[in-house]
Every structure is written in structure tokens, then in C-alpha cells.
Amino acid sequence: MTTHFPQFALNFATGSASFSLSPEAAQQWHKALQILLERLKIRSRQQPQEPVEFRYPTEDFSLEMFCNPNIWAGPHAAKVLVTLKTKVLRLSTEVEFSRLQEDLSQYLESLT
Numbered sequence: 001m002t003t004h005f006p007q008f009a010l011n012f013a014t015g016s017a018s019f020s021l022s023p024e025a026a027q028q029w030h031k032a033l034q035i036l037l038e039r040l041k042i043r044s045r046q047q048p049q050e051p052v053e054f055r056y057p058t059e060d061f062s063l064e065m066f067c068n069p070n071i072w073a074g075p076h077a078a079k080v081l082v083t084l085k086t087k088v089l090r091l092s093t094e095v096e097f098s099r100l101q102e103d104l105s106q107y108l109e110s111l112t
Contacts, residue, residue: 008104012094012096013096019063025056028056029104032052035052036052039069040072040097049070052066063084065082078096
């Protein structure tokens with residue numbers, strides 16, 4: 001049985017995609033973004049930072065995020081690769097880190 005949650009709008013440079021996102025998934029994704037933010041703020045490039053990955057599979061779709069913090073000058077320049085997969089569709093796109101962080105924060109606020 002599929003549970004329906006509020007729609008999350010993933011905004012990117014050439015458009016947007018909306019999908020049902022559970023509060024649990026939103027919280028986990030938010031935690032992954034916080035880890036990424038900390039890694040992006042580290043200025044010393046002598047010790048490379050581990051990439052940040054997030055995966056959230058459901059019955060209907062799979063959501064994935066990946067970012068290598070070592071290739072970006074900082075949080076405002078960073079982009080993340082987000083992939084949304086269903087049985088018939090696979091959407092992979094680069095999303096500005098700050099935009100994703102803002103969209104996810106607004107989504108979490110709307111749940112309370």
C-alpha cells in the first residue's frame with residue numbers, strides 16, 4: 001500500500017519536478033545536506049573530504065543525491081547531482097546546493 005505525503009518541488013535551472021516526500025525522508029535528506037555544508041566549508045584542500053551521498057528508496061521511486069565537496073570553492077558555488085528514478089523514468093540533474101537547501105527547509109517548515 002502506498003502512502004501519500006505532501007509534494008516536494010525539486011527546483012533546478014531548467015525546470016522542476018514534484019514528488020511525494022515523507023517527513024522521514026525529508027529529515028534524512030536535510031541531515032545529509034548539513035553534513036555536506038560542513039564539508040564544503042572546510043577550506044583546507046590538503047585533506048580531501050569524502051563525497052556525500054543520500055539514498056532513499058520507496059515502493060514508487062528512488063531518490064539519490066551525490067556531491068563531491070572537493071571540487072567546489074564553497075557552499076554558494078556547489079551543485080549536487082540529484083536522481084529520481086521510477087519504473088519508467090530516470091531524471092538526473094544538477095541542482096544548486098543553496099537552492100536545494102532552501103527548498104528542503106521550506107518543505108520541512110510546511111510540515112509543522
